[in-house]
Amino acid sequence: MFDEESIARLRQEVKETTLRNRWLLDELLSEVECMRQTTVKIQPRTTTSISLVASDGGNNRAEFNPFELQVVRVMDSHGVELLTKVVSPHTDLEELAAWHLDAKRPDDPLGVLMRDLKCDSLYALSPMLNNDPEKKSSGWPLVYRDLCEWAVLYQLITRTKWGSDTLIVRDGLLRSKIFRGDLFVQMYHRIMETINETKSRRRRDVFLVGIAKRTEVLQRYATAMSVEQIFPSGHPLFAAVPMKLQKKAYKWPEYIRSPVSEADTEGKEDPKFNIGAMHFVRFGTEQSDPIWTADLLHAQAADAQKIFGFLLGDAVEGFPVPFYPLCLQRADEHAHVAGLDMDILRDELAAAVRGLLGDRTRQKILDGLMLAYSDIASRRYA
Incomplete structure (x- = not known):
């Protein structure tokens, strides 16, 4: 915390700096003046x-998420689900593009856009979705979203x-x-x-x-x-x-x-x-x-x-x-994926990982980890 001497020094510094930059405020006030007559x-x-x-x-990550799964979910104001896809930074972008362009899903929104713009890959649609392991950014799911x-x-x-x-x-x-x-x-x-x-x-x-x-x-x-x-x-x-x-x-x-x-x-x-x-x-x-x-x-x-x-x-x-x-x-x-939806996502993720382990002993260890990662207190008082 600031002591009394620091506060006095800080107050003086703020005052002097503000006075030196008074021209900036004058400039801003002058610039917005042109809008006065155009307000409607x-x-x-x-x-x-x-x-x-x-x-x-x-915001859509489960508490226990070894695969860094992210839920991309587009909804309208009436609660209608328009697009939902689960991806991770490790998802193969060529396979993801093929999924959207699959003829079995002619109404997939991203597939519709890609076809109309004549893009046969996500990289053709956005340079930020590069499938090259050496150039692939871990933040690409945000661009995809x-x-x-x-x-x-x-x-x-x-x-x-x-x-x-x-x-x-x-x-x-x-x-x-x-x-x-x-x-x-x-x-x-x-x-x-x-x-x-x-x-x-x-x-x-x-x-x-x-x-x-x-x-x-x-x-x-x-x-x-x-x-x-x-x-x-x-x-x-x-x-x-x-x-x-x-x-x-x-x-x-x-x-x-x-x-x-x-x-x-x-x-x-x-x-x-x-x-x-x-x-x-x-x-x-x-x-x-x-x-x-x-x-x-x-x-x-x-x-x-x-x-x-x-x-x-x-x-x-x-x-x-x-x-x-x-x-x-x-x-x-x-x-926003929260509450019961997040519980379902977490349980499905746990079930998928449990299926990969196979061995009953390892499955019990996983169950213990799931309990440790769960924020029980926040659920109790939510």
């Missing part, structure tokens, strides 16, 4: 809302016959650096073709929005926006994030470059990691209510008022995170 009041609307979330593999979530989104939009206007909500921005080459933008163009066809043939609107609780651009400008009251109390509000603010916050220009070819792209990397149009949005009415970063599909940016109006009612009902879309929170609850 959200008008409430009604529509069907569906959400999906891919669970975090790190994200690919599964994008695949489910893609299948939902391109294969579903929607009976009403529908808003699909993703937990996270509509940006990704895990796809190979321009496959991410190719996926975007296929999505927009389907959305436009649905609108013209079936007279139905399908919208996609990504919401993020924390982003670098919001972290950079949150204080300045509050001080300058860019989002004053009174109404739910949104505002497009100017490109110059995004460029200040992100180190990689390709992360913010739009999927539409730009005039100044000569000599630069082609746009391929972003399909979204970034906005700040506050669904509450008070200045102290949380502000989120949202991405609309680039081609749907002109529909911002309609999309945020659809999302407003769901966000107001948000719990336990206030003013965060309830559909996202429900999908996350369904995707």
Whole structure:
């Protein structure tokens, strides 16, 4: 702990450093001023809302897990299981790709995406999924999980016959650096073709929005926006994030470059990691209510008022995170493997290992280990 002398010295250091960097606060306040005249009041609307979330593999590990198994599980806000696969860092990626592309599973979301993008392997889809033992990263299941979530989104939009206007909500921005080459933008163009066809043939609107609780651009400008009251109390509000603010916050220009070819792209990397149009949005009415970063599909940016109006009612009902879309929170609850589901996973894992051992003496030793790894106290008082 700090003693009295250290606290006094620390206080002086903080004060002096803050004064020396006053120019940075002035710069931030000046930068957000351009948003003052572009802030828009959200008008409430009604529509069907569906959400999906891919669970975090790190949260879906059993207590006793010698094979480092991870459950990749994608659920929607209604509790419908859209994709579930058990993998480990040691899984053969060629066998995994063959499983998804198997003709016996024509509706597998990742298989559908791979076929549409003409990818015959996971490595062709993402350079981060290298099956070479010397280049294979132990963290590849996290990339695989994200690919599964994008695949489910893609299948939902391109294969579903929607009976009403529908808003699909993703937990996270509509940006990704895990796809190979321009496959991410190719996926975007296929999505927009389907959305436009649905609108013209079936007279139905399908919208996609990504919401993020924390982003670098919001972290950079949150204080300045509050001080300058860019989002004053009174109404739910949104505002497009100017490109110059995004460029200040992100180190990689390709992360913010739009999927539409730009005039100044000569000599630069082609746009391929972003399909979204970034906005700040506050669904509450008070200045102290949380502000989120949202991405609309680039081609749907002109529909911002309609999309945020659809999302407003769901966000107001948000719990336990206030003013965060309830559909996202429900999908996350369904995707998380816990309680009875985790007990089933642990028991199945133990049974599989027990079967491998064969010898009864070894099986008894395993049973003892399982008991030792179990957190009995936490179950008793859960």
